[in-house]
Amino acid sequence: MLSAQQHTRALLDYIDASPSPWHAVQTTVNTLLQANFSELHEGDAWALAPNGRYYVIRDDSSIIAFTVGNDLTENGFRLIGAHTDSPGLRVKPKPNSKVGDFNRVGVEVYGGPILATFTDRDLSLAGRVYVQKDAQLSSHLVHFNKPFLRLPNLAIHMNSKVNTDGLKLNKQTELPLLLSVANDQLSSQPNMVELLAKELDVNTADIAAWELQSCDTQAGAIYGVNDEFYANSQLDNLASCHASLSALVSRPSLNAQQFNVCAFFDHEEIGSNSHKGADGCFLSDVLERVAYSLKVSSEDYKRALSNSFLISADMAHAYHPNFPDAYEPEHKVLVNQGPVIKVNANIRYASNSASQARFIQLCTQADVPYQQYSHRTDIGCGSTIGPMTSAKLGINTVDVGCPMWAMHSIRESAGVLDHQYITRVFTQFFA
Structure with missing residues (x-):
């Protein structure tokens, strides 16, 4: 046993x-x-x-x-x-959201997550994607096995009451996940759909639909003085x-x-x-x-x-x-x-x-x-x-x-x- x-x-x-x-x-x-x-x-x-x-x-x-x-x-x-x-954050059908020089991924709240816990985590995406190629539809599981998304907290200097009032996030305006920033020093600044196409080795036009959610990239762990607890x-x-x-x-x-x-x-x-x-x-x-x-x-x-x-x-x-x-x-x-x-x-x-x-x-x-x-x-x-x-x-x-x-x-x-x-x-x- x-x-x-x-x-x-x-x-x-x-x-x-x-x-x-x-x-x-x-x-x-x-x-x-x-x-x-x-x-x-x-x-x-x-x-x-x-x-x-x-x-x-x-x-x-x-x-x-x-x-x-x-x-x-x-x-x-x-x-x-x-x-x-x-519960978590699900990617919207039109996810590409650009504000200034930042590429973001638009998300919708699924169920009742504790939203504050999604901040400052090394996030990725996983789920199901449908591809239409040569008049054929096919389903694919996708898991970007690397952190490339983040929901950074606002510094306490701009949110001085966060420790007394709690972290409150507007689900529409404050939850989009940061993906990339335009920078001449970087070779590319792909949006989410382009990353998805690269992962599946298809053209962006071949991607028909998806159901994707943010996921934590930190592996599960056993912890405690006597290894009596676990987290994931x-x-x-x-x-x-x-x-x-x-x-x-x-x-x-x-x-x-x-x-x-x-x-x-x-x-x-x-x-x-x-x-x-x-x-x-x-x-x-x-x-x-x-x-x-x-x-x-x-x-x-x-x-x-x-x-x-x-x-x-x-x-x-x-x-x-x-x-x-x-x-x-x-x-x-x-x-x-x-x-x-x-x-x-x-x-x-x-x-x-x-x-x-x-x-x-x-x-x-x-x-x-x-x-x-x-x-x-x-x-x-x-x-x-x-x-x-x-x-x-x-x-x-x-x-x-x-x-x-x-x-x-x-x-x-x-x-x-x-x-x-x-x-x-x-x-x-x-x-």
């Missing part, structure tokens, strides 16, 4: 290889292929083999992987859901993707002969209301087609759903000792103290007493500690894919996640033990 640090190192490598949702799906596929999973295409007819291992991709940034088990009607599906996207971008929610993926391809899971499912959705950070989001039809389409391929009747499929269970895996808010008043005093969850069961009376989280009890039982079986979280009642509570997925499918669901600091920062952090803990629980669930 890997040590907690080794398992966390594997997580950091997974995230470093996944600077965008499209890359995250490709990195996930690489792991699935090593475990002998085969791709299914939604446009093809499906013929599932006994004990088969499969995955389905929708629009490059959402993926569902599953194993074929025995007696779907009686055993149901065992599902873990997570998401591939993270996109812990929310690639850490949950990695934990559930690791469980799915583990030997206990692959030998279990059960219908184990990992569903990783795009667009969670902006509401999930898309054809590939958790509020869409992707998961229900896949589950229905699994049942249809196995000649399970409509009634027996509904019976299978009633016998299914979903773990909605998304990161949780760890107690921050510098801000004690931000937390519900009886529900302070700590890093390296185990996965967190998230509860909300208004169903912002899907957990109920039955689903909580089942997850607690899994923790007991896996010899893993657990914690329970409730948000401060006088502060608005976030949500997850749990409630909407549970409502769409009628599957009992628990919302869980590892505790972390600085959620939605460009550099988030968490505890190495928790990642190992939750992977053990997920493996127990799939076994």
Whole structure:
């Protein structure tokens, strides 16, 4: 068994290889292929083999992987859901913005990032680009593996109240990223589209469209006196993707002969209301087609759903000792103290007493500690894919996640033990 640090190192490598949702799906596929999973295409007819291992991709940034088990009607599906996207800055369709001698890249805020954390970072770009060449469209993953963008802070001499009022950035006028400056001493001052064309070895006129986001070039790190913490971008929610993926391809899971499912959705950070989001039809389409391929009747499929269970895996808010008043005093969850069961009376989280009890039982079986979280009642509570997925499918669901600091920062952090803990629980669930 890997040590907690080794398992966390594997997580950091997974995230470093996944600077965008499209890359995250490709990195996930690489792991699935090593475990002998085969791709299914939604446009093809499906013929599932006994004990088969499969995955389905929708629009490059959402993926569902599953194993074929025995007696779907009686055993149901065992599902873990997570998401591939993270808050950040997305490049606009017409990105080239020149002010004076400066070339800038125009960006739009995606989701709810802590914008101040994007300042003074060594930024790059990653995502998906469509090229039209010789009347053919092709999709390409792009990751400029070097820092060439920056959002410099305004010096305190021009912003003297920054430490008392906080850093406030106008999303339209103060977020464009600095790309280059015109200078006769420099050989060239390319704009973003020209850089993109060079990276893809095409002409600028060949570039049809893109979905690109800024990304931090600093690699993930394990830190602390005892190497007990780790930091990287996109812990929310690639850490949950990695934990559930690791469980799915583990030997206990692959030998279990059960219908184990990992569903990783795009667009969670902006509401999930898309054809590939958790509020869409992707998961229900896949589950229905699994049942249809196995000649399970409509009634027996509904019976299978009633016998299914979903773990909605998304990161949780760890107690921050510098801000004690931000937390519900009886529900302070700590890093390296185990996965967190998230509860909300208004169903912002899907957990109920039955689903909580089942997850607690899994923790007991896996010899893993657990914690329970409730948000401060006088502060608005976030949500997850749990409630909407549970409502769409009628599957009992628990919302869980590892505790972390600085959620939605460009550099988030968490505890190495928790990642190992939750992977053990997920493996127990799939076994």
